[in-house]
Amino acid sequence: MADKKKFYITTSIPYMNAPLHVGNALELMQADALARYHRLLGDEVFFLTGTDEHGRKIFEAATQAGKTPQQFVDAMSARCIEVLKALDVSYDGFIRTSDEKKHIPTVKKAWQQLKAKGDIYKENYRGRYCTGCEAFLRDTEIRDGACIIHEKSVQDVYEENYFFWFSKYAKEVERLVREDVIAVIPEHRKKEILNLFSEEGVKDVSVSRPAENVKWGIPVPNDESQIMYVWVDALLNYLSGIGFDGEQYKKWWPPDAQIIGKDIARFHTMMWPALLVALELDLPKKIYVHGHISVEGKKISKSLGNVIDPFELVQKYGKDAVRYFLLREIPSDDDGDFSFPRLHERYTSDLQNGLGNLVSRTTTLALKYPDVSKGLETEHVLGKSRTPIAHAYRQAIEEFQLHRALAETWKLVNESNKLIEETKLWETIQTDPSRARGTAKTLAENLHAIGILLMPFLPETAGKVLAAVGMTASVSLNAVSHPVQFQKPAEPLFPKIES
Numbered sequence: 001m002a003d004k005k006k007f008y009i010t011t012s013i014p015y016m017n018a019p020l021h022v023g024n025a026l027e028l029m030q031a032d033a034l035a036r037y038h039r040l041l042g043d044e045v046f047f048l049t050g051t052d053e054h055g056r057k058i059f060e061a062a063t064q065a066g067k068t069p070q071q072f073v074d075a076m077s078a079r080c081i082e083v084l085k086a087l088d089v090s091y092d093g094f095i096r097t098s099d100e101k102k103h104i105p106t107v108k109k110a111w112q113q114l115k116a117k118g119d120i121y122k123e124n125y126r127g128r129y130c131t132g133c134e135a136f137l138r139d140t141e142i143r144d145g146a147c148i149i150h151e152k153s154v155q156d157v158y159e160e161n162y163f164f165w166f167s168k169y170a171k172e173v174e175r176l177v178r179e180d181v182i183a184v185i186p187e188h189r190k191k192e193i194l195n196l197f198s199e200e201g202v203k204d205v206s207v208s209r210p211a212e213n214v215k216w217g218i219p220v221p222n223d224e225s226q227i228m229y230v231w232v233d234a235l236l237n238y239l240s241g242i243g244f245d246g247e248q249y250k251k252w253w254p255p256d257a258q259i260i261g262k263d264i265a266r267f268h269t270m271m272w273p274a275l276l277v278a279l280e281l282d283l284p285k286k287i288y289v290h291g292h293i294s295v296e297g298k299k300i301s302k303s304l305g306n307v308i309d310p311f312e313l314v315q316k317y318g319k320d321a322v323r324y325f326l327l328r329e330i331p332s333d334d335d336g337d338f339s340f341p342r343l344h345e346r347y348t349s350d351l352q353n354g355l356g357n358l359v360s361r362t363t364t365l366a367l368k369y370p371d372v373s374k375g376l377e378t379e380h381v382l383g384k385s386r387t388p389i390a391h392a393y394r395q396a397i398e399e400f401q402l403h404r405a406l407a408e409t410w411k412l413v414n415e416s417n418k419l420i421e422e423t424k425l426w427e428t429i430q431t432d433p434s435r436a437r438g439t440a441k442t443l444a445e446n447l448h449a450i451g452i453l454l455m456p457f458l459p460e461t462a463g464k465v466l467a468a469v470g471m472t473a474s475v476s477l478n479a480v481s482h483p484v485q486f487q488k489p490a491e492p493l494f495p496k497i498e499s
């Protein structure tokens with residue numbers, strides 16, 4: 001048998017100065033859906049996530065909380081893992097940037113290699129710094145003396161820092177992005193990045209700050225007066241998370257897919273590949289860039305009090321409903337809006353009345369025909385009328401349009417509910433039992449296909465849908481269906497929830 005294809009996927013690592021919000025949850029859901037999809041294809045998957053734990057903002061948040069930075073990030077990271085579990089995120093590796101065994105030695109090793117090559121050098125620097133971004137800003141990122149993202153005034157900073165010789169690699173990185181050696185998806189993000197190369201010119205990038213200004217981070221090897229820039233430290237998690245240079249690393253490197261938000265696309269498509277070229281390492285194959293979530297039309301911000309805790313959402317609606325809403329309502333490759341009325345609407349129409357109702361009606365029907373399962377023939381589960389849907393579903397996922405893949409799946413849900421209504425099935429049972437039996441068979445096959453298509457997105461629900469048609473979840477996209485044995489779920493899949 002041929003070797004399984006490997007699929008190494010990463011998320012960005014959320015910055016632990018604040019708990020995870022719904023935007024972080026979206027990215028984790030997207031990566032999780034892709035990881036599960038590739039497992040369904042039969043690939044061998046390694047899904048890495050983790051937490052970004054250094055820098056001044058963390059130090060300040062810890063001080064405010066009356067904790068040491070380490071105590072603070074320990075608690076924040078533990079809470080993050082709880083959220084991952086609540087959302088059913090199927091990660092294989094979790095890396096923390098305060099990890100002294102795997103992460104810190106990797107970062108130091110990479111630094112020393114770059115220093116030895118002369119790609120890192122020390123120089124006086126004057127720049128405008130945003131503590132929100134933890135970055136020096138370009139002119140285009142400043143309006144009226146304030147960072148355009150954080151709307152906070154930038155600081156004039158004059159200090160001696162280490163620099164990474166980005167200008168030496170910029171041309172090469174631009175070519176890699178332009179020629180899709182590193183495919184930046186979607187296309188409109190790729191264009192933005194390519195514009196940055198010309199707008200921004202080819203300035204070298206500051207990669208450290210004086211230790212007196214940043215008290216919590218990885219010290220520069222052989223120069224404790226400097227702390228590494230938090231971005232350099234964080235980017236290297238993709239190497240340390242699989243044990244840089246070790247056996248795991250040899251198996252999984254390079255990343256097949258990296259999921260990031262548009263605000264950090266610049267770091268991941270310029271700085272990150274440049275570091276890898278300098279380190280003479282293989283490059284990531286695809287970088288998927290998602291947009292931002294607004295809440296009821298407004299930007300998420302602490303001061304507006306509209307930060308949504310994914311944990312609370314899960315407690316009210318259940319994990320699969322939250323997964324469904326985020327992945328269906330927010331276009332994977334663009335900005336989207338979160339609103340409670342919309343969540344409730346989707347829950348009621350798509351899940352409770354759509355899928356839930358279909359499962360309940362199909363299994364009720366089957367119980368009226370105990371012999372129906374015997375009449376079923378083995379056939380390709382995604383065959384016949386289901387083929388165009390399965391095809392569009394796969395294409396949507398490959399194009400990072402997860403919302404479209406779910407829309408395709410719901411075509412089959414809606415078609416099946418329509419079939420019940422249009423054939424007046426509950427009457428047919430009385431008047432034409434053999435025809436009703438035929439419809440039951442089609443519905444069972446549809447549910448089986450729906451169960452499989454749902455596996456990357458709503459794993460718990462997929463398991464219940466498959467069980468309802470007598471299947472287990474250990475199937476693949478190319479699975480063959482077996483005679484089904486209906487099993488009516490004891491409870492509705494999606495109970496009524498008060499708005």
Ligand SMILES: [Zn+2]
Pocket residue numbers: 130131132133134147148149150151
């Ligand atoms: Zn900023």
